[in-house]
Amino acid sequence: MATATIEAPASGPGSVHSSLHRSARSRKARDRLATLVVLLCLLLAMIPLAWILWTVLSRGAGLLGDAHWWTNSQRGITARRVGGGAYHAIVGTLLMALVTAVISVPIALGTAIYLVEYGRGTFARAVTFMVDVLTGIPSIVAALFVYALWVTTFGFQRVAFAVSLALVLLMIPVVVRSTEEMLRLVPRDLREASYALGVPRWKTIVKVVLPTAFSGIVTGIMLGLARVMGETAPLLILGPYTTSINMNIFHGNMAALPTFINQDRNQALQPALDRVWSAALTLIIIVMVLSLAGRAVSRLGSVKK
Amino acid sequence: MSATTAPPPGQPAGDPPASLLSGTGTSRTGDRLFAAATRGSSALVVVLVALTGAFLLWKALPALQKDDVNFLTSRVWQPAGEPPRFGIAALLWTTVLSAAFALLLAVPVSVGVALFLTHYAPRRLARPLAYLVDLLAAVPSIIYGLWGAYVLGPVIAGVDSPPRKALETVLGWVPLFEKTGVARGNVFLASVVLAIMILPIITAISREVFEQVPVANIEAALALGATRWETIRVSVLPFGRPGVISASMLGLGRALGETIAVTIILSQPSSLDRFKLSIFYGGETFASKIANNASEFSTPQKTGAYIAAGLVLFLVTFAVNAVARVFITRRGEV
Structure with missing residues (x-):
C-alpha cells in the first residue's frame, strides 16, 4: 500500500481554488451534505448486521437452552418430531476444523517464516503471488480440486478428511498473511541482540522471533479457523451429511453445522425449521466467538507497535 | 504500522x-x-x-473434447447426454451480472463507511465501529443465504416489493431490468446479499489506504481553507483511488465465487422459459450450478463438465485478483 503514489487530482489544485471562490454558504452546505451521506453509509452497513443477528437470535434461541441440543444427535428424529440436538454436527465441525488446523498451520508458519526471514528473489515473489492466488480461490474450486484428486484420481470415498484437505487450501493464506505481518513487526534489534550472543539463526527465529510474534500468530490461526468453520461448499462436494455421530474422519459420512442447516432448510415442518435456525445460531456463536477472541488476543499482543 | 525498528520492506x-x-x-x-x-x-x-489448475484442466479436458456444442457460447447444459452438450454462456452471464451489480451497490457504501471511520468518527468511536463492520465478515455465508432467501427476500425482491416495483417501473424498458414473474429467487436479491457480504472486505482495505494519506496533503488542503469534504475530495480520494480499485477487485473475486448463499437464493428457471437478461430473472452461477449438482458426479463425463465450469470460475477469479494486484503492490512485498 505504501507504494501508492500521490497523484495530483485530475483537475489539479485549481479545483480547491475555484471551489474556494464559491459562496461560503454553498460550500458549507456541501460539506454538511457529505457528512450526512457518509453517516448514512455507516447506518446502511449496520442494518444488515443487526437484522441478521436479530433474525438468528429470535428464531434460533429457543432450542439452545435445552441441554439435549448440546448432547444429542438427530438420529431417528424426523422433520415432524421435536427434539434431538446438534451434537453430531458440532463435533463434526470442530473435528474437521482441528484436522484442517493441524495440517495447515505448520505449512503456513513455514511459508511465512520463509517470506519474512529468508525470502528474496524470484522464488519468494512467486510464493507471495501464489499466496495471493490462494486468498482469492473460491471455496467451491478448492473443493472441486480435492474431489478431482481424492475421488476421481485416487478412488477414495467422500469423507471428512477430504473436506479438511479442501479447507487447508482456504486456511493457509489467512494464517500466512497474518503471521507474515506479525513477523515483520518484530524489531530488528531483537534479532541482532540474539546474533550478538552467538545464537544461530534458526534458534533466533524459534526462540526469539516466534515467541515475540506469538499472539499475532494465534490471532491468524483463530481467524483462519473461523473462516473454514463457516464454509459450506466443500461440505456439499466432499462431506455428505448424516444424522448420526461419527468420529472417524477417514470413514463414513460426518455431519457439520452448515450441512445440518442445508439439509433441513427446505422443510415445511416447523420442528425441522426451528432446528435449522438453532443450528445457524450455534454456528454463528462458534464463528463469532473465535473471531472476536482472535482479535482480543492480538490486542493483548506482545509486539509493541 | 511503521515501527522505527521494523526492517524496511523488501529486505529479509x-x-x-x-x-x-x-x-x-x-x-x-x-x-x-x-x-x-x-x-x-x-x-x-x-x-x-x-x-x-492442472487437475481441473486434466479432468475437464476429456469431457470438453466430447462436448457437442460450443463450450463458451452455448446455454445448454446436458452433460449426461451422448454426446454431452454443455456450454457456460448462461452461467457466465448470471455469475458476472450478480457480481457486477453487487459491486455497484457495495463500493459507494464501503467508501462512505471507510471515510466515516477514518476522517469523521471520533477516534474513540472509530475502533468499535470498525469492529462491528468486520463482524459482517464473520457471518458464515450459509446464514447470509438463509436470511437473504427467507427474511430479506420477501421485503425487497418479491413481485410486489416496493424497491423491485420502483426499479421495474422506472427502468423496465432496459432489458437488464425487464419485468419477470420470478418471485424472490432472482439475481437482484442475490446481488444485494452479495453486496452485504463483500462490504466488509472493501471497507477494510479502503480504510487502510485512507489512513495512509500523508498528513501534509490533508493539512495543505486545510491551510487553503478547504472544508472537510473538500479536503477529502482533493487529497484523500485521489490518494486512495488505486487502493479502492484494488479492494473492489478483491470484493468482485469474492462475489464471483460465492457458493452457498447464491445457491440458496437463486431459483432455477424451468428449461421451457425464454432466457432473459434481466436481473429479476433467476438462473445459476458457476458455483451454484456445481453445488446444486454435487450429487450428480456419477460418471467421469458428467463430473468433467462440472469441473470444466469450475475451471472457468478459477480462471476468472484468478484474472480478477491479478488485476487487483496490479493496482496495489502489497505492503512489504519481496
Whole structure:
C-alpha cells in the first residue's frame, strides 16, 4: 500500500481554488451534505448486521437452552418430531476444523517464516503471488480440486478428511498473511541482540522471533479457523451429511453445522425449521466467538507497535 | 504500522551480519535444515496452486473434447447426454451480472463507511465501529443465504416489493431490468446479499489506504481553507483511488465465487422459459450450478463438465485478483 503514489487530482489544485471562490454558504452546505451521506453509509452497513443477528437470535434461541441440543444427535428424529440436538454436527465441525488446523498451520508458519526471514528473489515473489492466488480461490474450486484428486484420481470415498484437505487450501493464506505481518513487526534489534550472543539463526527465529510474534500468530490461526468453520461448499462436494455421530474422519459420512442447516432448510415442518435456525445460531456463536477472541488476543499482543 | 525498528520492506528481516555466518558446524547444519524446511513449505504452497489448475484442466479436458456444442457460447447444459452438450454462456452471464451489480451497490457504501471511520468518527468511536463492520465478515455465508432467501427476500425482491416495483417501473424498458414473474429467487436479491457480504472486505482495505494519506496533503488542503469534504475530495480520494480499485477487485473475486448463499437464493428457471437478461430473472452461477449438482458426479463425463465450469470460475477469479494486484503492490512485498 505504501507504494501508492500521490497523484495530483485530475483537475489539479485549481479545483480547491475555484471551489474556494464559491459562496461560503454553498460550500458549507456541501460539506454538511457529505457528512450526512457518509453517516448514512455507516447506518446502511449496520442494518444488515443487526437484522441478521436479530433474525438468528429470535428464531434460533429457543432450542439452545435445552441441554439435549448440546448432547444429542438427530438420529431417528424426523422433520415432524421435536427434539434431538446438534451434537453430531458440532463435533463434526470442530473435528474437521482441528484436522484442517493441524495440517495447515505448520505449512503456513513455514511459508511465512520463509517470506519474512529468508525470502528474496524470484522464488519468494512467486510464493507471495501464489499466496495471493490462494486468498482469492473460491471455496467451491478448492473443493472441486480435492474431489478431482481424492475421488476421481485416487478412488477414495467422500469423507471428512477430504473436506479438511479442501479447507487447508482456504486456511493457509489467512494464517500466512497474518503471521507474515506479525513477523515483520518484530524489531530488528531483537534479532541482532540474539546474533550478538552467538545464537544461530534458526534458534533466533524459534526462540526469539516466534515467541515475540506469538499472539499475532494465534490471532491468524483463530481467524483462519473461523473462516473454514463457516464454509459450506466443500461440505456439499466432499462431506455428505448424516444424522448420526461419527468420529472417524477417514470413514463414513460426518455431519457439520452448515450441512445440518442445508439439509433441513427446505422443510415445511416447523420442528425441522426451528432446528435449522438453532443450528445457524450455534454456528454463528462458534464463528463469532473465535473471531472476536482472535482479535482480543492480538490486542493483548506482545509486539509493541 | 511503521515501527522505527521494523526492517524496511523488501529486505529479509533477519539477515545476520556476514561474520556470523561462519558459525560452528552444528549450528550451520541446523540453519540449513531450518531454511530448507521453510523453503519446502513455501514450495508446497506453490505446488498446491499449480496442482489445482492442472487437475481441473486434466479432468475437464476429456469431457470438453466430447462436448457437442460450443463450450463458451452455448446455454445448454446436458452433460449426461451422448454426446454431452454443455456450454457456460448462461452461467457466465448470471455469475458476472450478480457480481457486477453487487459491486455497484457495495463500493459507494464501503467508501462512505471507510471515510466515516477514518476522517469523521471520533477516534474513540472509530475502533468499535470498525469492529462491528468486520463482524459482517464473520457471518458464515450459509446464514447470509438463509436470511437473504427467507427474511430479506420477501421485503425487497418479491413481485410486489416496493424497491423491485420502483426499479421495474422506472427502468423496465432496459432489458437488464425487464419485468419477470420470478418471485424472490432472482439475481437482484442475490446481488444485494452479495453486496452485504463483500462490504466488509472493501471497507477494510479502503480504510487502510485512507489512513495512509500523508498528513501534509490533508493539512495543505486545510491551510487553503478547504472544508472537510473538500479536503477529502482533493487529497484523500485521489490518494486512495488505486487502493479502492484494488479492494473492489478483491470484493468482485469474492462475489464471483460465492457458493452457498447464491445457491440458496437463486431459483432455477424451468428449461421451457425464454432466457432473459434481466436481473429479476433467476438462473445459476458457476458455483451454484456445481453445488446444486454435487450429487450428480456419477460418471467421469458428467463430473468433467462440472469441473470444466469450475475451471472457468478459477480462471476468472484468478484474472480478477491479478488485476487487483496490479493496482496495489502489497505492503512489504519481496
